[in-house]
Amino acid sequence: MNRQVAIELKNISKSFGSVYANKDISMCVYQGEILSILGENGSGKTTLMNMISGIYYPDSGHIIIDGEEAVISSPKDAFKYNIGMIHQHFKLVDVFSAVENIILGLSGSSILNMAAATKKVKEICDKYGFVVDLNKKIYEMSVSEKQTVEIIKVIYRGANILILDEPTAVLTPQETQKLFSILRKMRDDGKSIVIITHKLHEVLSLSDRVAVLRKGEYIGDVETKQTNEAQLTEMMVGKKVELNIERSEPVNTVERLEVKGISCINRDGIKILDNISFVANSGEILGIAGIAGSGQRELLESIAGLQKLNGGEILYHDPKTGFTENLRDKSPVRIKELGVRLSFVPEDRLGMGLVGNMDIVDNMMLRSYKKGKSFFLERKQPKNLALKIINDLEVVTPNENTPVRRLSGGNVQKVLVGREIASNPTVLMAAYPVRGLDINSSHLIYNLLNKQKENGVAVIFVGEDLDVLIDLCDRILVICAGGISGIVDARSTTKEEIGLLMTKTNRGDANES
Amino acid sequence: MKAKIKSNHEPLIHIAKKTPVQGWRAMLVRAGAIVAALLVCGILTVFLTDLNPISVYSSLIVGAIGTPRRIWVLLHDLAILLCISLAVTPAFKMKFWNIGAEGQALVGGLATAACAMFLGNSLPPHFLIPVMLIASIVAGAIWGLIPSIFKALWGTNETLFTLMMNYIAIQLVSYFCFVFSVPKGSGRLEPINEKFWLPVIGDNDYLFNILFVLVLTVVMYIYLKYSKQGYEISVVGESVNTATYIGINVKKVIIRTMVISGAICGIAGFLLVAGANHTVADNTIGGRGFTAIMVSWLAKFNPFSMILTSLLIAFLDRGAIEIATQHKLNDSFSEIITGIIIFFIIGSEFFINYSVKFRKSEKKEAKNK
Numbered sequence: 001m002n003r004q005v006a007i008e009l010k011n012i013s014k015s016f017g018s019v020y021a022n023k024d025i026s027m028c029v030y031q032g033e034i035l036s037i038l039g040e041n042g043s044g045k046t047t048l049m050n051m052i053s054g055i056y057y058p059d060s061g062h063i064i065i066d067g068e069e070a071v072i073s074s075p076k077d078a079f080k081y082n083i084g085m086i087h088q089h090f091k092l093v094d095v096f097s098a099v100e101n102i103i104l105g106l107s108g109s110s111i112l113n114m115a116a117a118t119k120k121v122k123e124i125c126d127k128y129g130f131v132v133d134l135n136k137k138i139y140e141m142s143v144s145e146k147q148t149v150e151i152i153k154v155i156y157r158g159a160n161i162l163i164l165d166e167p168t169a170v171l172t173p174q175e176t177q178k179l180f181s182i183l184r185k186m187r188d189d190g191k192s193i194v195i196i197t198h199k200l201h202e203v204l205s206l207s208d209r210v211a212v213l214r215k216g217e218y219i220g221d222v223e224t225k226q227t228n229e230a231q232l233t234e235m236m237v238g239k240k241v242e243l244n245i246e247r248s249e250p251v252n253t254v255e256r257l258e259v260k261g262i263s264c265i266n267r268d269g270i271k272i273l274d275n276i277s278f279v280a281n282s283g284e285i286l287g288i289a290g291i292a293g294s295g296q297r298e299l300l301e302s303i304a305g306l307q308k309l310n311g312g313e314i315l316y317h318d319p320k321t322g323f324t325e326n327l328r329d330k331s332p333v334r335i336k337e338l339g340v341r342l343s344f345v346p347e348d349r350l351g352m353g354l355v356g357n358m359d360i361v362d363n364m365m366l367r368s369y370k371k372g373k374s375f376f377l378e379r380k381q382p383k384n385l386a387l388k389i390i391n392d393l394e395v396v397t398p399n400e401n402t403p404v405r406r407l408s409g410g411n412v413q414k415v416l417v418g419r420e421i422a423s424n425p426t427v428l429m430a431a432y433p434v435r436g437l438d439i440n441s442s443h444l445i446y447n448l449l450n451k452q453k454e455n456g457v458a459v460i461f462v463g464e465d466l467d468v469l470i471d472l473c474d475r476i477l478v479i480c481a482g483g484i485s486g487i488v489d490a491r492s493t494t495k496e497e498i499g500l501l502m503t504k505t506n507r508g509d510a511n512e513s
Numbered sequence: 514m515k516a517k518i519k520s521n522h523e524p525l526i527h528i529a530k531k532t533p534v535q536g537w538r539a540m541l542v543r544a545g546a547i548v549a550a551l552l553v554c555g556i557l558t559v560f561l562t563d564l565n566p567i568s569v570y571s572s573l574i575v576g577a578i579g580t581p582r583r584i585w586v587l588l589h590d591l592a593i594l595l596c597i598s599l600a601v602t603p604a605f606k607m608k609f610w611n612i613g614a615e616g617q618a619l620v621g622g623l624a625t626a627a628c629a630m631f632l633g634n635s636l637p638p639h640f641l642i643p644v645m646l647i648a649s650i651v652a653g654a655i656w657g658l659i660p661s662i663f664k665a666l667w668g669t670n671e672t673l674f675t676l677m678m679n680y681i682a683i684q685l686v687s688y689f690c691f692v693f694s695v696p697k698g699s700g701r702l703e704p705i706n707e708k709f710w711l712p713v714i715g716d717n718d719y720l721f722n723i724l725f726v727l728v729l730t731v732v733m734y735i736y737l738k739y740s741k742q743g744y745e746i747s748v749v750g751e752s753v754n755t756a757t758y759i760g761i762n763v764k765k766v767i768i769r770t771m772v773i774s775g776a777i778c779g780i781a782g783f784l785l786v787a788g789a790n791h792t793v794a795d796n797t798i799g800g801r802g803f804t805a806i807m808v809s810w811l812a813k814f815n816p817f818s819m820i821l822t823s824l825l826i827a828f829l830d831r832g833a834i835e836i837a838t839q840h841k842l843n844d845s846f847s848e849i850i851t852g853i854i855i856f857f858i859i860g861s862e863f864f865i866n867y868s869v870k871f872r873k874s875e876k877k878e879a880k881n882k
Contacts, residue, residue: 306757332760344758352754358747366759369744376739 003030006161006192007052007083012061014047021047025061025218027211029161034183034193036203036224039213040236040438042408045196048213049163053085054078084154085163090146094139098132102153124155128185131178143292144175151182162186163194168202170292173466173499180206198236199465200229212236237439245446245471248454253281255317256458257303257427262312262328264298264482272298274483275312280427280458282319285449287473287490288462289498295482296462297347300429303460304344305332316340319426319456343425345417347432347462353416356405360386360397363404364419389418393444410441417448428452431462446472466495478502528867539865546861550854557849564840573850576835577828589719590827591820592726593785597798597805598812598819599726599733600777603770604657605806606737606814607750609664613675615802616682617656617775619795621649621782623686626793629705630693638708642787645709649783650776656682657775658768665764679802686795704791711788722788729777734816746770778802811858829854 007029014022022044029035037045050056052063054075063070065081072078078085092101103117121134132148141149147167154162164183168176183193183206197203203210204224211221212235219235257280264273272295280286288296301307303314305327314327318339325338335342350356354363364382372378386400393414397407404412417433430449434442449472453459463469469476473490478501486501555566562569578584597614604611628645636644660674695703714720737743745766749756756763781801786793804826812818833847 304758332758333762336760346758348754351752352758355748355751355755357751362744362747365744366748366755369741375741377741377744 003033005029006031006065007081008064009048009052010062010064012048012051012058012063014044014051014056014059020044020216022051022058023216025213027218027221029192029194030209031160031192032187032190033209034187034195034207035221036207036210037194037196037213038198038200038203038210038232038236040198041410041436042215042438043213043236044216045213046165047216049085049165049194049196052078052161053083053163055085079157079159082158082160083163084157084159084161086147086150086154086165086167088165088169090150092138092146092149095137097137098134098141098145098149098152101138101149102156106157121152121156124152128155128182128189130182143170144172144179147171147179155186160190161192161194163196165196166198167195168197168199169464172291172502173495174503176202200232201467203232204229214238233439245443245468246450247472247474248450250281250284250453250474252456253283254319255279256282256319257460258315258317259303260313260315262299262302262314263310264295264302264307265310266298272482273302273309274481276479276482276484277312278477278484278487280460282426282458283453283456284475285453285459285461285473287469287476288460288479289466289469289476289502290479291502292464294479294502296431296479298482299479300344300346300431300460300462303327303427303429304342305330305335316342316427341424341426343420343423343428345413345420345428345430345433347435349412349416350405353420354404354412357403359401359403360390360395360415361400363415364389364422367419367423385419385422389415389422393418393448409436410438413437413445414441417445421448421452425452425457427458427460429460429462432464433461434468435464442468466498469498470495480504526869528869542865543858543861546857546864547854550857553857554850554853557853562840562842562846569836569840569850572835572839573829573832576833576839577831579835583831585717585719587827587831588723589789590831591823592719592723593781593789594801594805594808594827595819595823596726596729596781596784597778597801598808598823599729599816600774600781601802601805602733602774602809602814602816602819603737603743603746604774605809607746607767607770609661609767609771609774610672611657611660611675611771611774612672612803612806613656613660613678614774614778614805615798615800616675616679617653617778618782618785618798618802619679619682619686619793620656621653621779622786622793622797623682623689623782624648624652624779625783625786626702626705627689629709629787630702633706633709641709642711645787646780646783649779649786651779653779653782654772654776657771657773657778661768661771664771665767683795686793686797690794701794702792705786707791709787710791711784719789722784725784729780730816730820733777737814737816742766742769807855825858826855
């Protein structure tokens with residue numbers, strides 16, 4: 001095939017301290033193709049793309065564009081070579097409109113011609129089929145709309161090579177399909193699209209070619225047509241992996257936690273939780289699905305006693321005594337004193353669940369340091385617990401005195417989940433516990449949750465990957481804009497059904513489709 | 514190589530993070546920084562003053578440790594600076610920017626002097642000295658308590674608040690110095706009665722203060738590292754979110770820690786007034802409340818490392834005075850030298866954590882072609 005090379009990388013290396021993020025990587029991106037960069041977290045995908053888009057500068061190696069070596073030491077340089085990157089975290093000014101954000105920072109004549117700019121942006125939208133209200137302010141937009149603005153912004157600057165870093169992580173299945181059709185149109189227009197992802201089914205349905213990275217090294221690339229899920233996984237992980245989650249039937253379920261009509265209004269007067277009611281049973285995994293930021297965090301934090309509520313109650317049925325406690329507006333300490341064994345794996349691991357600069361032992365102590373009347377700390381038990389977790393969950397660490405921030409994402413999560421499970425909970429809440437984890441670690445966490453369920457714990461699992469939610473949970477609660485839009489049986493539901501519920505509000509102000 | 518590769522656009526230098534160098538190698542980098550600083554200072558000395566840098570350095574050393582008396586003065590300076598550094602450390606570890614140590618120590622000193630002045634006639638010395646100590650602790654603690662209450666309950670900015678409290682303390686001392694001055698209006702207080710000076714151990718009047726601070730150093734180290742309260746301070750400092758998540762009462766920890774911080778500052782004021790100066794004036798603390806912040810940070814909040822960092826600063830300070838008098842230079846020049854040395858030491862931390870990579874050499878380039 002006579003394909004035109006858009007960008008060529010030669011022997012690119014980049015290290016952070018003693019860790020190689022990228023090691024001697026050589027690869028090509030062709031014009032008019034969609035290339036997936038596939039790899040587990042920490043395999044160096046984002047680092048590699050950041051070097052092309054000018055965020056990092058390679059330690060060694062060359063980037064060649066049009067036969068000439070390109071020096072890309074800032075995002076501005078990248079635009080000079082018509083390279084644009086859409087990052088996972090959007091970089092938009094909230095109080096500006098879409099158009100204002102798109103033209104922001106471009107030089108031109110000193111008088112701003114808004115009408116002409118809007119016209120040009122509109123042309124781009126029509127050409128590729130973007131649907132977005134250009135005069136809408138960013139803070140009024142949904143995540144998917146914001147992403148659209150980011151993409152238009154990059155194209156407006158003349159990018160021919162578009163790099164998207166995990167673009168579907170925040171989208172519903174429907175929005176993902178829309179994005180894919182736009183990306184295909186762009187490819188047909190001769191643009192090169194590079195998409196960073198670790199979701200296999202997306203790779204297979206979207207891309208023309210797949211390049212696989214593992215531990216910072218380039219494993220190889222294959223035509224999508226000639227490959228399958230099993231082969232890609234093997235390339236990614238380096239060995240064959242079993243991808244099934246074993247789900248047992250719930251036994252002896254009793255009502256453990258009963259949430260009754262809770263509402264919560266944040267500082268800006270916006271309802272973040274709107275009359276939420278559900279029951280979590282023992283011996284069951286209750287999944288919570290929803291677009292990121294629909295109130296999942298606030299819901300879990302209300303149960304954990306970290307969020308002030310404006311209405312409703314949270315009832316805990318104690319399995320030992322048979323008493324019922326109302327946990328509403330009780331502090332975490334108070335809840336613990338009541339004998340409620342509630343464990344919580346928060347979304348923000350290093351910012352909330354753990355202390356990054358402390359070692360594993362001291363992090364174990366977070367839950368238990370208050371025990372006893374002594375003025376001094378007791379480090380012996382936490383140390384034993386740390387050693388046990390390192391051993392049982394195969395945490396990769398030099399020793400138990402390593403600060404947790406030095407551990408990789410998966411190991412950080414093992415430490416956190418391990419600590420939370422160690423207290424023998426009756427209710428276990430986990431928010432995005434596998435975010436950023438590789439396939440093996442993810443399955444280890446699923447197994448741990450399943451084991452807790454079999455032990456009769458009421459497990460609440462907030463997830464983003466619908467395939468996993470459907471495979472792992474018993475029931476799935478779908479949350480949308482702070483309200484419950486449905487509770488479905490995980491064994492009989494479909495991804496599409498959940499996707500629809502995710503965007504359907506009971507107030508009827510969203511895209512009812 | 515099919516295409517001619519031009520590489521001359523590559524930036525001359527770029528910076529890369531490396532694994533932090535550990536232990537003695539880091540110390541070596543720091544020692545190297547001091548040597549480099551001395552070289553730069555030497556060149557500057559020749560340039561600006563036409564003096565022989567060796568003789569300037571020798572007067573620096575002589576000024577600091579030239580006679581036994583000077584060594585004791587140096588150790589005492591070290592002790593007081595260390596005491597205030599120990600005081601600010603829990604607050605800074607909690608990420609509470611207490612820049613009010615100056616004022617907290619000063620009110621401690623004022624309380625000590627006041628006790629000696631007004632209770633001196635009614636209480637015996639062995640009873641009054643503990644009273645002085647308690648009064649200074651209470652005064653310092655109150656000076657720490659006020660900004661912490663505002664911070665904990667209403668989220669006010671502690672940096673500005675503690676800074677303002679300094680001025681209040683200074684003005685308060687000026688006021689009392691004026692009102693009770695002898696002779697009236699001179700603005701100077703009469704030294705407190707010799708009966709109420711801190712005990713002299715052996716024949717050295719500074720030894721008590723030095724030993725006192727040494728004990729305090731050990732206590733602070735244990736408090737921060739092995740006590741539950743010290744642990745809470747670390748957690749709150751690292752992440753308020755984590756602290757709330759595990760059920761630490763953050764407000765309580767902030768207030769408690771600042772009371773401790775202020776109280777130890779008060780003790781520093783007590784040691785200075787009762788053990789060394791025997792009087793109080795608005796410049797009694799002499800900026801140590803601010804220098805202490807640097808001492809604490811340079812030592813990365815480790816009380817034992819602080820002995821070294823406060824030694825360094827006290828040493829340079831004493832030496833600088835000697836340079837100024839010996840060579841008939843004004844204070845500014847010795848302060849330049851102190852500044853350069855500290856700048857190099859702080860700068861060396863960068864080289865411990867990062868490496869600077871230069872553009873590839875010509876030789877390698879040639880091999881590529």
